[in-house]
Amino acid sequence: MAEAIRLILSDIDGTILDDKHQLDSELSEAVAALKAKNIPFVLASARSPHGMFPLARELHLNDSPLACYNGALIVEGNQEYFQTLMEHSLDKTDVKRVVDVVRREFSHIALNVYSGGDWIVDKRNKWVEIEADITKETPLVGELDKLLADSKRPVHKLLLIAEADDIKELLAHLKTLSFADASFYLSKANYLEVISKSVSKENALTEIAAYYHVPLTAAMTIGDNFNDLPMLKLAGLGVAMGNAPQAVKDEADQETASNNDNGASKAIRDYVLN
Numbered sequence: 001m002a003e004a005i006r007l008i009l010s011d012i013d014g015t016i017l018d019d020k021h022q023l024d025s026e027l028s029e030a031v032a033a034l035k036a037k038n039i040p041f042v043l044a045s046a047r048s049p050h051g052m053f054p055l056a057r058e059l060h061l062n063d064s065p066l067a068c069y070n071g072a073l074i075v076e077g078n079q080e081y082f083q084t085l086m087e088h089s090l091d092k093t094d095v096k097r098v099v100d101v102v103r104r105e106f107s108h109i110a111l112n113v114y115s116g117g118d119w120i121v122d123k124r125n126k127w128v129e130i131e132a133d134i135t136k137e138t139p140l141v142g143e144l145d146k147l148l149a150d151s152k153r154p155v156h157k158l159l160l161i162a163e164a165d166d167i168k169e170l171l172a173h174l175k176t177l178s179f180a181d182a183s184f185y186l187s188k189a190n191y192l193e194v195i196s197k198s199v200s201k202e203n204a205l206t207e208i209a210a211y212y213h214v215p216l217t218a219a220m221t222i223g224d225n226f227n228d229l230p231m232l233k234l235a236g237l238g239v240a241m242g243n244a245p246q247a248v249k250d251e252a253d254q255e256t257a258s259n260n261d262n263g264a265s266k267a268i269r270d271y272v273l274n
Contacts, residue, residue, distance in 0.1 A: 003215075003217050003218045003236055004218065005039065005218060005219070005220045005236070005237060005271065005272045006039055006212075006214045006218040006219070007039065007040050007042070007208070007209060007212055007214040007218060007219045007220070008034065008039065008040070008041045008042065008219070008220045008221070008222070008268065008272065009042050009043075009044050009067070009201070009204070009205050009208060009219065009220075009221045009222075009231060009235070010041065010042070010043055010044065010221070010222040010223070010264060011043075011044060011045060011201075011222060011223040011224060011225070011228050012043055012044075012045040012047060012052070012055065013045065013046075013047075013224075014224035014225060014241065014243060014244075014259050015222055015223055015224045015228075015241055015259055015263075015264055016043075016055070016222075016259070016264045017055075017259065018259050018260045019259065019260055021134060023055065023058060023059075024259070024262045024263075024264045024265050025262060026262045026265035026266075027059060027262070027264055027265045027268075028058065028059055028060070029265070030264075030265040030268040030269060030273065031059050031060065031061065031268075032060070033268075033273050034268065034272065034273070035060075037273075039272065040064055040212055041059070041061065041064065041268075042061075042064050042065055042066070042067065042208055043055065043056060043061065043064075043066055043067065044066075044067035044070065044071065044201050044204050044205075044208075044231070045067070045068065045070070046069060046070050046157070046159075046187055046193060046227075047068060047069075047135060048068055048069065048114050048117060048119055048135070048137065048157075049066060049068050049073070049075050049082055049116070049117045050079065050117050050119075050135075050137050051068075051135035051136070051137055052066045052068060053066070053078060053079045053082075054079075054136065056078075057078070057079070062077075062078055063076075064076075065085055065208060065211065067201070067204040067208065068156070069114060069156045069157040069195065069199070070157075070193075070195060070199055070200065070201055070204065070227065071088070071199050071200060071201055071203050071204025071207070072087065072088050072089065072090075072156040072157055072195050072196060072199045073086075073087045073088075073116065073156045074086040074087070074204065074207060074208065082117070084116075085211065086207050087154060087156065088156075088195075088196045088198045088199045088203075089154030089155055089156055089196065090154075090155045090156065090157070090158070090181065090182060090194065090195065090196050091179075091180045091181040091182065091196070092148065092151070092155065093180060094179045094180055094181055094182040094194075095113070095148065095155045095158065095182075095194075096148055097177065097179065098158055098160075098174065098182065098194055099111065099113075099144065099148065099158075101170075101173065101174065101177070102160065102170070103122070105173070106160075106162075106166070106169075106170050106173075108162060108166065109160050109161065109162040109166055109167070109170060110125055110127035110128050110131075110159075110160065110161040110162060111144075111158070111160060112128070112131065112139070112158065112159040112160070112161065113144055113147065113155060113157075113158055114155070114156050114157040114158070114159070115147055115153050115154055115155050115156060116153075116154070116156070118140055118143075118147075119137055119138075119139045119140065120139065120140045120141075120143050120144050120147055121139040121140070121141055121144075122141075122142070122144055123141060123142075124139065124141060127161040127162065128161075130161075131159075131161065156195070157193060157194065157195050158193070158194035158195075159191065159192070159193055159194075160191075160192040160193075160194070161190060161191055161192075162190060163190055164189040164190040166190075167186070167189070167190050167191070167192045170192060171184060171186070171192055181196050181197050181198075182194050182195075182196070182197070183195055183196065183197040183199070185227065187225075187227065200227075200230050200231075201221075201223070201227065201228060201230060201231040202230030202231050202233075202234050204231070205219060205221060205231045205234055205235060206234070215236075216234060216235060216236060217236035218236055219235040219236055219237075220235055220236065220237040220238075220239065220267075220271060220272065221234075221235040221237070221238050221239065222239045222241070222256070222264050222267055223238075223239075223240065223241065223244070223248070224240065224241035224243055224244045224248070224259060225244065225245070225248060226245070226247070226248060228240075228244075228248065229248055229251055232248070232251060232252045232253075233251055233252075237253050237254065237271060238251075238252045238253045238254070239252060239253065239254045239255070239256050239267045239271065240252035240254070240255050240256070241255075241256060241257075241258060241259055241263045241264070242255060242256060242257045242258035242259075242261065242263050243258040243259050243260070243263075254267070254270075254271065256270070
């Protein structure tokens with residue numbers, strides 16, 4: 001018999017949120033049932049803390065850690081005050097090099113820099129407005145140079161947004177340069193994320209499982225995309241959403257319904273509560 005699940009780590013977008021960014025309507029009830037069994041439900045996302053706290057509050061997860069920026073920053077707390085449990089920040093020299101390249105050669109690309117709970121942009125444009133609408137956050141404008149000059153303030157993630165062809169061109173150019181620790185990946189065709197090479201949801205799962213003293217074999221993960229694959233494969237039970245690409249489903253242990261059909265709460269009921 002498979003080991004009983006004692007910890008769940010779940011992606012957000014495309015997993016507990018449907019295509020209209022609405023929360024799985026049955027998830028609050030499922031999370032309450034998990035809480036009654038002392039099974040932590042932890043969110044892991046590329047989002048910032050402030051992009052995750054409203055969802056955590058809606059699900060009454062205020063006592064659970066949040067793996068922000070795909071695990072570059074793991075925090076505990078709420079919108080008003082939170083503390084860092086673990087972090088993996090970018091090399092500041094790498095950050096300055098990327099910022100310089102974008103400003104000099106790709107100034108039409110939206111440059112977003114994340115430090116702790118702060119979202120900093122050079123200027124607001126349509127891409128920044130779209131991101132603000134999705135995350136319900138407000139960016140700080142014009143404070144990037146101040147951040148880069150402050151050796152004590154970490155940078156956890158860069159997000160570069162433009163048309164897909166422009167992002168493809170930028171990524172090709174960045175790959176010709178040398179970086180100490182920066183890792184680049186596409187979270188969407190037009191979203192280029194920059195994080196430390198030590199950051200992944202796989203690593204976040206390992207750290208959170210250790211935090212709860214739960215073996216990985218007793219952890220369940222839920223996700224919908226390629227960046228979720230490492231945690232789906234590492235966990236004792238990896239569940240792919242019905243809306244995931246076939247290649248992701250093929251690598252997962254189980255498949256649930258889509259994000260538009262409450263697949264996340266269904267997985268919790270099917271594999272943990274029942």
